Amino acid sequence: MRVVVRDLSKGEQVLTGEIKPEIVGAESLYRFTKPIKVVAKAQRTGDDLVVKANVDFGFASICSRCAEDVESDIKSEFWLDFEIPVGAEYIEIDDDIRQEILIGLPVKILCSENCQGLCPQCGKNLNQDQCMCKKDQ
Ligand SMILES: [Zn+2]
Ligand SMILES: [Zn+2]
16 A cells, blocks of 8 residues: 555545455464455645554464464554655655554464463363363462
8 A cells, every 4th residue: 555645635535445464474483364454544744644544454374382273353553753854755664564563463372361281281272171180270
């Protein structure tokens, strides 16, 4: 998505678009399950371009306790600030939005708040079943 600098003199510009998940660059940890939808409101403040971005996306990963698949939907909102280079006709904003999405992804993913995880001794998924291992206190 690009913001046309000339259009900013008319006031706030609203851009909508999609960012292709494969260019976000987090494939090792997360798999995006749908296109990343972006609504960006761009406004000029002095020599700066201020963008308020709303993103909506889904991703799949594995629970860090029990290793089950987890799918999540995330909506988030953030502000971006760009310096407008003298003579610039437009400003590309995709890169910065992509970086914000990466920063905002949770580091630790759980299938549920009270996931019991795997038994450290026998490896059984304790959400599904109790095991016979002795718990050392
Ligand atoms: Zn879990
Ligand atoms: Zn066990």
